[in-house]
Amino acid sequence: MNNEALLTQEVGSLAKPNWRVTAVAGGQLNSDHIAEAVYWSDRLGLDTAEAADILLQAAHEQSQQAAISSLSLQNIKNLAAQQAVALQVKAGLDIIYDGEQDRSEMYQHAAARTLGLEPRGLIRVFDDRTFRKFAVIGEPSIEDSWHTTEVERLQRLTDKQVKVPITGAYTLGDWSFDEHFQDRRQLVHALARNVIRPNVVGLLEQGIGWVQIDEPAAGTSSEEIDLFVESFNLSTAGLLGKFSIHLCFSDWDRFFPHIQKLINCHQLSIEFANRDSHEYGVSTTKRPAYEVLRHIARALPETTIGLGVVSVHEDQLETPQLARDRVLRAVELLGDPSKVFPSPDCGLRTRTWHVAYEKLARTVAGTHLARQELGL
Amino acid sequence: MSATIEILSAVHGIAPRSEELLRLGIDYGKGRVDRTVVDELLAQERSAWLSLQADVGIDVVGDGQLRWQDHLRPIVKATTAGFEPHIDTAPVTRWFADNRFYRRPILLGKTAFDGVTFNDVVGEPGETVSLIGPKTFAACIDTQLEPAAVSRTLQDLYEQLLRFFSNVGVKQIVQEDYVPDTNALTELASDTGIEVHRVPIHAFEQRPSQLTRFWSHARQLGIVTSVITVVDANSTAPDVPQDFRDWPTEAASTAQRILLTHAADLEKLPLPIAQDKVKRLGEYAARAKEYIGATI
Numbered sequence: 001m002n003n004e005a006l007l008t009q010e011v012g013s014l015a016k017p018n019w020r021v022t023a024v025a026g027g028q029l030n031s032d033h034i035a036e037a038v039y040w041s042d043r044l045g046l047d048t049a050e051a052a053d054i055l056l057q058a059a060h061e062q063s064q065q066a067a068i069s070s071l072s073l074q075n076i077k078n079l080a081a082q083q084a085v086a087l088q089v090k091a092g093l094d095i096i097y098d099g100e101q102d103r104s105e106m107y108q109h110a111a112a113r114t115l116g117l118e119p120r121g122l123i124r125v126f127d128d129r130t131f132r133k134f135a136v137i138g139e140p141s142i143e144d145s146w147h148t149t150e151v152e153r154l155q156r157l158t159d160k161q162v163k164v165p166i167t168g169a170y171t172l173g174d175w176s177f178d179e180h181f182q183d184r185r186q187l188v189h190a191l192a193r194n195v196i197r198p199n200v201v202g203l204l205e206q207g208i209g210w211v212q213i214d215e216p217a218a219g220t221s222s223e224e225i226d227l228f229v230e231s232f233n234l235s236t237a238g239l240l241g242k243f244s245i246h247l248c249f250s251d252w253d254r255f256f257p258h259i260q261k262l263i264n265c266h267q268l269s270i271e272f273a274n275r276d277s278h279e280y281g282v283s284t285t286k287r288p289a290y291e292v293l294r295h296i297a298r299a300l301p302e303t304t305i306g307l308g309v310v311s312v313h314e315d316q317l318e319t320p321q322l323a324r325d326r327v328l329r330a331v332e333l334l335g336d337p338s339k340v341f342p343s344p345d346c347g348l349r350t351r352t353w354h355v356a357y358e359k360l361a362r363t364v365a366g367t368h369l370a371r372q373e374l375g376l
Numbered sequence: 377m378s379a380t381i382e383i384l385s386a387v388h389g390i391a392p393r394s395e396e397l398l399r400l401g402i403d404y405g406k407g408r409v410d411r412t413v414v415d416e417l418l419a420q421e422r423s424a425w426l427s428l429q430a431d432v433g434i435d436v437v438g439d440g441q442l443r444w445q446d447h448l449r450p451i452v453k454a455t456t457a458g459f460e461p462h463i464d465t466a467p468v469t470r471w472f473a474d475n476r477f478y479r480r481p482i483l484l485g486k487t488a489f490d491g492v493t494f495n496d497v498v499g500e501p502g503e504t505v506s507l508i509g510p511k512t513f514a515a516c517i518d519t520q521l522e523p524a525a526v527s528r529t530l531q532d533l534y535e536q537l538l539r540f541f542s543n544v545g546v547k548q549i550v551q552e553d554y555v556p557d558t559n560a561l562t563e564l565a566s567d568t569g570i571e572v573h574r575v576p577i578h579a580f581e582q583r584p585s586q587l588t589r590f591w592s593h594a595r596q597l598g599i600v601t602s603v604i605t606v607v608d609a610n611s612t613a614p615d616v617p618q619d620f621r622d623w624p625t626e627a628a629s630t631a632q633r634i635l636l637t638h639a640a641d642l643e644k645l646p647l648p649i650a651q652d653k654v655k656r657l658g659e660y661a662a663r664a665k666e667y668i669g670a671t672i
Contacts, residue, residue: 120612120646120649121395121645121646121647121648121649122395122398122646123392123643123644123645123646124392124393124398124401124476124643125475125476125477126445126446126468126476126477126478126479127405127445127479128398128401128402128404128405130398130402133646135612174475175475177611177612178611179612179613216475217475219470220470220473220474220475221473222473249468249469249470249477250470251470274467274468275467275469275480311467313465313467313468314465315465316465
């Protein structure tokens with residue numbers, strides 16, 4: 001049995017529980033919130049009494065003092081992270097994180113912690129999804145590593161393999177207004193050198209072995225793929241660790257041949273299911289989204305693939321058989337199951353925990369079927 | 377040399393929503409507020425967007441199309457045959473060189489557009505509507521049809537759209553081309569009385585600093601309506617009115633009409649910044665009209 005082949009992984013975010021959002025926003029906790037927290041602790045095999053105590057204490061403080069104490073608020077955040085970790089473990093994932101429970105949103109969390117940036121306003125992305133857009137107004141830098149606290153907590157919560165997602169320099173620059181450099185290359189290089197690399201170094205010093213650089217903006221402009229590649233290399237080159245890149249919702253053809261210049265990139269984690277057919281089968285016509293793997297295998301023969309096998313933008317649940325066929329197609333195209341890491345297309349923060357759990361569990365179940373099919 | 381040059385300013389495409397409206401949209405999606413609450417604020421913001429343009433003298437006034445989730449979805453939702461159903465859960469796809477996204481439709485065959493459904497989805501259109509051109513539409517869909525069949529099918533769809541818009545009183549259409557297109561929509565609209573303004577978003581996207589090169593390019597192509605993007609929807613930087621010295625001779629030998637507008641959808645900006653850009657566009661157009669009027 002090959003235990004190193006077809007390892008399943010998350011990609012980043014999970015939704016934050018209503019009770020966590022309400023408490024942090026200063027809203028009134030009620031019995032539904034307590035019931036929800038207890039439900040998930042029960043379902044995930046955690047201590048239900050502890051969950052109830054944490055929320056009851058916070059609700060009590062609201063009734064007595066009109067506000068939740070900082071200690072109770074921290075307990076609530078910790079409970080959300082504990083449940084997010086447990087959800088992924090119960091779903092059967094091999095490589096996990098905490099669902100980014102302490103992060104407001106991947107861009108905003110990073111931008112708000114970067115010196116030299118300030119907020120400008122809310123922008124709609126699609127449907128009703130939004131993000132708060134910042135402007136670069138000075139030389140960007142950081143005071144402290146952004147993820148120290150959440151990583152310390154994670155290391156207390158699990159001994160499973162973890163992969164820490166961090167927003168990349170190109171995306172941080174591309175999603176910000178540039179009111180300082182007026183030069184894209186200078187902007188992105190400065191963010192890579194002064195912001196992302198110090199954060200990566202901080203994670204490595206905390207004992208994190210694998211850092212995922214999230215670059216959803218990387219495919220925005222075909223003329224700037226080289227700049228995205230430079231930013232990754234500036235962020236990670238020469239550092240001792242495992243580094244990967246998450247890309248999504250782009251035209252993959254744009255990335256060639258530039259991605260051949262990536263240094264130190266262990267894995268490309270890519271969204272595929274969103275654009276794939278729902279029919280069973282492993283042929284080119286049944287699995288059109290995965291054809292680009294042929295080119296990636298040629299361009300980056302040593303790089304593994306984080307393989308999106310479930311979509312994150314719909315509640316419809318993929319069957320394990322469909323996930324299986326997507327995995328099998330990727331194995332066929334890459335020629336080596338140890339290069340395939342089945343995962344969701346992207347972070348699952350826009351789905352409820354019920355749907356997210358099912359999507360992750362079906363990723364694992366489909367992978368199990370693929371392993372059987374391959375005799376692993 | 378042209379006898380007269382008409383200068384028009386145009387605001388087109390999808391406008392930004394206020395933070396309050398964006399939050400209401402999220403709340404509505406989660407079942408926390410009624411549709412009527414959202415619609416009320418939508419109507420207020422549409423009204424404010426129109427007033428702003430009127431106040432600064434914009435000539436081609438767009439209503440912001442605030443209920444359009446993206447450039448394709450309302451059309452697809454109102455098309456009862458011809459597209460794969462369930463557009464609300466179709467694949468999320470990047471909108472050209474942008475960090476906004478849309479749901480990618482799948483074209484199956486001959487379409488049947490239904491104006492009643494369209495009005496239900498986004499409300500009755502104002503006098504001006506922004507539409508992506510047919511070639512941009514074709515670039516944004518998936519289909520198993522042959523290119524010629526796609527072209528025929530979309531031409532038929534646009535004919536239906538134009539008939540509907542004409543029937544409900546639309547006077548002007550701004551054709552936004554994210555990929556190069558022809559004057560197909562102008563020709564299709566010729567019997568409807570609707571005037572079409574083409575805004576080639578990418579093909580001729582020009583910053584004022586590039587005007588000299590632009591005039592030369594426009595002259596070579598024999599373009600009589602020149603589109604100049606004088607405010608930038610990709611940046612918070614104030615758009616400073618440029619020097620008009622080169623305009624009279626260059627424009628007079630090239631253009632019969634100059635359309636001054638913005639590059640890309642203003643929805644890429646937070647609302648207050650977009651509002652400021654619209655004001656600058658109005659000021660710029662007023663100065664251009666005054667200068668050219670006095671010079672030619």
